Amino acid sequence: MTTDTPARLLQLLSLLQTPREWPGGELAGRLGVSRRTVRRDIDRLRELGYPVQAARGAEGGYRLVAGKAMPPLVLDDEEAVAIAVGLRAGAGHAVEGVDEASVRALAKLEQVLPGRLRHRVAALSTATMALTSSDGARIAPETLTVIAAAAAGRERLRFAYRAHDGADSRRLVEPYRLVSAWRRWYLVAYDLEREDWRTFRVDRVADPLATGARFTPREVPAGGEAEYLRQSLRRRKSVYALVVEFEAPAEVVAARLPAAFGTPQPLGSDRCVVRAEVGDAVEWLAVRLALLDLAFTVREPAALVDAVRTMADRLRGAVPDVP
Incomplete structure (x- = not known):
């Protein structure tokens, strides 16, 4: 009893x-x-x-039964491990909204996991998957959860950072939000030494450490953290405008194209155009468009036009001339 x-x-x-x-x-x-x-x-x-x-x-x-709110759950060891591994997988995929929610939930769960379960989660995750960005750069799940926990707790964060040009630096920031965009993770933060807002690619972050020092939230840039990231990437020319015309009805293209590309606009009953902002490598976009199995013409950007032309020539040369 x-x-x-x-x-x-x-x-x-x-x-x-x-x-x-x-x-x-x-x-x-x-x-x-x-x-x-x-x-x-x-x-x-x-x-x-x-x-x-x-x-x-x-x-x-x-x-x-289902209620109006989500009360706390009681999990046994196997359930906690399964959920943690599943959240790690969700954090590594560019499903709008789900990946960011996965990291927040994972940070909360790993904070209370007993040590014996953390070892099981780490071992299983290492054996079954790796978190990668679109260019193959690996991100340790612990890096994401440390940053997410610091942002949620309004705690200053210190880390090593390698810039695009290879320059190494140490940063002390006030972390505000992790943003998933174009199969990469970015941190939007206020850099205390530079006294300005900055964005950081998380796959270039090393040894993140929550300092324990709390900070009072500042007023975020106009439009919020996600819009600030978008504008920052535009300035760096990391994001470009995509314009592709398809020889197919808009509803057919919409059914095959990822939602991140937006809604195709009809150009008639059997043609449409897709206009979107993208941050993926042009080589990957060329392959992705080819896999749609639809006739298309790339209008912009010029780099994607060249990538599609190069891929077409390479594939054409890979097929032997057979009588």
């Missing part, structure tokens, strides 16, 4: 999170208490925000 009420509530909650209906007598037997105690514990869970539904009848039954 569990006499510790908090421990008994956690055990009861763990049982109810199994997707089934639990008869009151079975719950009482599992917990080693009376049915009356089970009813009182159910009432306590409801007061804490857990939507427990009771079934009518002589035996009576209880089940956890």
